[in-house]
Structure formats: C-alpha cells, structure tokens
Amino acid sequence: DVQLVESGGGLIQPGGSLRLSCAASGFTVSSNYMSWVRQSPGKGLEWVSLIYSGGTTYYADSVKGRFTISRDNSKNTLYLQMNSLRADDTAVYYCAAHYYTSGIYYNYFDYWGQGTPVTVSS
C-alpha cells in the first residue's frame, strides 16, 4: 500500500525557516511526480511546488525564491525547505503523489499524506 507521512510542521515566527519531510512507502518517490499542496481556511487548496521524476521543479509565484522542493532517493523522502516564512504561509501542508495510469503521469493528485500544520506567527 502507498503511504505518505509528512512531518516537520509547527509554530514558527515570521521570517523563520522550516523543512517539511514526506516519507513514502509502497512506491518510489524518485520515479514519480510529487507535489506539495497546502490548505488554509482563507485560501482553500493551493498547489505549492512540484518535482518531476527527471528532477525538473515548478513553484507557485507566492513561494518562488523562498521555498525549495527536493528529494532524497536513499531515504525515499520528499522535502520542502521553507525560508522567509510569512503569516500567509500558515496552512496544512500535504505532500501528494501524482496520478498515474496507462503509462501516463498527470498533474493531478492521487495519493496524499495526512498533512502537517504550519503556523507562522509571532
């Protein structure tokens, strides 16, 4: 069974940094398309960042230059390094594996973790 387990969230002051982790089991992170998606009461669901199996990355404009997505193949883990955090980054952060069927990956989100909450506040 595919399982994604996020960790690393918490309370952080504005301007601070956090690194989120997403440990995967039941599939190989490096062979899949993976994303971070966040959800806050005020903004609903928001895609944050994506990494393709080949290593190409994409970011939402709201986090570009501040967040970095990466993976550790030996640990089968996805990461999101978040710097210069702001109050509007407050959300539950989910990692998600993209939908794959009939040999094609889609930029839709199939397997999700349980989410890790991030609160940016002084």
Place this chain on the structure above:
Amino acid sequence: EIVLTQSPATLSLSPGERATLSCRASQSVSTYLAWYQQKPGQAPRLLIYDASNRATGIPARFSGSGSGTDFTLTISSLEPEDFAVYYCQQRRDWPLTFGGGAKVEIK
C-alpha cells in the same frame, strides 16, 4: 493564472437525490480538469480526471462532463458517505489551480 469558480457554494440534498456541481474556468482549460472530494479531517480524494474519466476505484455514480470553460460533476444518487466538500482543479496551465470548493450537505 486560471481562476476556477465553483457553484453553488452549498448544495442541500437528501440521500438518493442527484447532485450537480459546476466549475467555471476563467479561460479554456480544454478537458484538463479534475474533481476531488474532501471530508472533514481528511486529505482530498481524486474522483475524476481530464473532465470525464473516473479515477481508479471511484464508483460509477460519480461522473464528470464539460470542456473549455464549463464543467459539471454529477453524483447520480447520493449515498450517506458522499456528503462532503468537492473541489475542481486544472492542469492546463501554470500554476495548477483549484476552485474554492462546494459543500454538499444533508438536507
């Protein structure tokens, strides 16, 4: 960015009734649109991809239609477990965007 507008915001129905949810895109997304279901305390679940294809394991009572800017998610006969919030999402252009959500509640 492509803005997705969902309507109605809330739909009050009884089990066994038909639910019809709408998602309108600010510009054409072709058929590159998905629907998700989210229950309280849970992550979203992919229901429909590319407008009309059911994802793996999704019951046949869920169907999607549309292309261009107007899309519909239909639940043919509501089961008790279908009362939830539904989101649409497009993959036509960057950034990937979601609609604001539509709640199907028990009448």
